[in-house]
Amino acid sequence: MAFDWSYFFKAFPQLFSYIPSTLFMAFLAMALAVILGIIVALLQASSITFVRNIAKIYVSIFRGIPTLVQLFIVYYGLPQIFPVFKGVPALMTAICGLGIKQSAYLAEIFRAAINSVDQGQIEAGLALNIKYPKLLIHVVMPQAVINAIPATSNTFISLLKETSLAFTLGITELFAQGKMLAGASFKYFETYVAVGLVYWLLIVVITWGQHLIEKSLNKPYRRFVHVPNSSTRFIRNPGKQANLETH
Amino acid sequence: MKHINLEVEAGKVTVFIGPSGSGKTTLLRTLNLLQLPTQGTLQVDGIQATAGAIQKQTIQQIRSHSAMVFQQFNLFKNLTVLKNVTAALVLNKQLSNADAEKRAKEVLEKVGLLEVADQYPNTLSGGQQQRVSIARAIAVRPKVILFDEPTSALDPELVESVLNTIAALAKENITMVIVTHEMAFARKIGDQAVFIEDGEIIAKGPAAQLLSGTVPGRISSFVNSLNTTTVA
Structure with missing residues (x-):
């Protein structure tokens, strides 16, 4: 059987209309993951062993159980044991489930990002009698954020793709829509290739956004300086040059 | 570090001299409690810190009167x-x-x-x-500035500008404690020199005299060895 190009192209508009719901889930789950991830990363840095262990167990559990199993436990399992969870919308379950799962990954990323900030800067701050929390906010965090961006974007990319698991909870998002289209037309290959391409497109756009963010945040760390009175010229390693002038 | 008994006079420049790993930096870092002493007492401008019972508040008080310049700049x-x-x-x-x-x-x-x-x-x-x-x-x-090998991480051609800056400060009567391997510099701006080896203060005295390279014994052999490396 030949590839049905006309069906293939017609599938896209029908899939595009579900991009917002996929992005909605992905962004909300990511926001939750970032908040939880920061909290867990800070707990991991706690001086209290008990607190550190709680954080470690959290990371271990949510990294260790497959996402789909986690979602099923929460959506189908929890309400049986705790009736309070009955009637919790599937969408909320999916967002929370995905968010919590990714927070375990982010916690590790954030921890490493904080640790990679040169400790000498903290000492310099302490020697000037600046309190540690203030150093954390004004010196360590801004640098840690930059260190964390590439790995965090990776996590977001995984998360975006994992929203396709939400169809198992009965949520109609991009993949669910594809499944329905394919089921109706029997053109599985065309439909799923189109679905795959739409995800890919989203991720290309996100990656491009990541590069823009990185580029702008990295400005202070590049060894270039803007030469006044010239909008286009940049000189490399200006330190040495400027130094010669001041001698 | 052991048997440390040292007084640094306000408004004067004290230089710590000695071989690598002798404890100069450790002693310097104890002065603003970046390194907590395990024994003994430290008194800075009337504020007293006794090892084992150092309060956060005391640390802050001491640090509010001091500043530090690091080998690796740490900007x-x-x-x-x-x-x-x-x-x-x-x-x-x-x-x-x-x-x-x-x-x-x-x-x-x-x-x-x-x-x-x-x-x-x-x-x-x-x-x-x-x-x-x-x-x-x-x-x-600050009432006192602590310098931890301020020129050790610099290219030779850049050392001078930093030393000149420090020398200019020395004239303003800010109390300074400097760990350095720059012998000529230490002799020139130091009021008091402290020679440290194996965690102990071996000798202390007027910098010009102690670091002249003419005092017989260990100090001069160290001073002279550095002098020759600088020339070479």
């Missing part, structure tokens, strides 16, 4: 030169933003780096970064 990489200098003043709520910037510009002018105020540390040479860190230290108007 805040995410802040401009100007913000590096104002950071302590603003974050410790000592001055308003505007006043802190005014103070920062004064001290940057003093170290000859006002023109790079809006640049980030990474765009500067090592010598410039160290002079910024000196500006950052003097901006808080």
Whole structure:
């Protein structure tokens, strides 16, 4: 059987209309993951062993159980044991489930990002009698954020793709829509290739956004300086040059 | 470190001399309690810290009177030169933003780096970064500045500008404690020299005399060995 190009192209508009719901889930789950991830990363840095262990167990559990199993436990399992969870919308379950799962990954990323900030800067701050929390906010965090961006974007990319698991909870998002289209037309290959391409497109756009963010945040760390009175010229390693002038 | 008994006179320059790993830096870091002593007492301008019973408050009091210049500069990489200098003043709520910037510009002018105020540390040479860190230290108007091998991480050609900056400060009667391997510099600006080896103070005395290279024994052999390396 030949590839049905006309069906293939017609599938896209029908899939595009579900991009917002996929992005909605992905962004909300990511926001939750970032908040939880920061909290867990800070707990991991706690001086209290008990607190550190709680954080470690959290990371271990949510990294260790497959996402789909986690979602099923929460959506189908929890309400049986705790009736309070009955009637919790599937969408909320999916967002929370995905968010919590990714927070375990982010916690590790954030921890490493904080640790990679040169400790000498903290000492310099302490020697000037600046309190540690203030150093954390004004010196360590801004640098840690930059260190964390590439790995965090990776996590977001995984998360975006994992929203396709939400169809198992009965949520109609991009993949669910594809499944329905394919089921109706029997053109599985065309439909799923189109679905795959739409995800890919989203991720290309996100990656491009990541590069823009990185580029702008990295400005202070590049060894270039803007030469006044010239909008286009940049000189490399200006330190040495400027130094010669001041001698 | 053991048997440390040392007094640093206000307004004077004390230099710590000795072989690598002898404990010079450790002793220096004890002076602002970046390193907590396990025994003994430290007294800075009437504030007393006794090992084992050092309160957070005491640490803050001592640090509020001192500043430190590090071997690796340790500038805040995410802040401009100007913000590096104002950071302590603003974050410790000592001055308003505007006043802190005014103070920062004064001290940057003093170290000859006002023109790079809006640049980030990474765009500067090592010598410039160290002079910024000196500006950052003097901006808080400390009673004492601790220097931990301020020129050891610098290219030879950049050492002089930093040493000149420190020498200029020495004339202003700020109390300074300097760990250094720059013998000629130590002789010139040091009032008191302290020779440290194996965690102990072996000798102390007027810098010009102790580091002249003519006192018989271990100190002179060390001093002279450094003198020859500098020439070579």
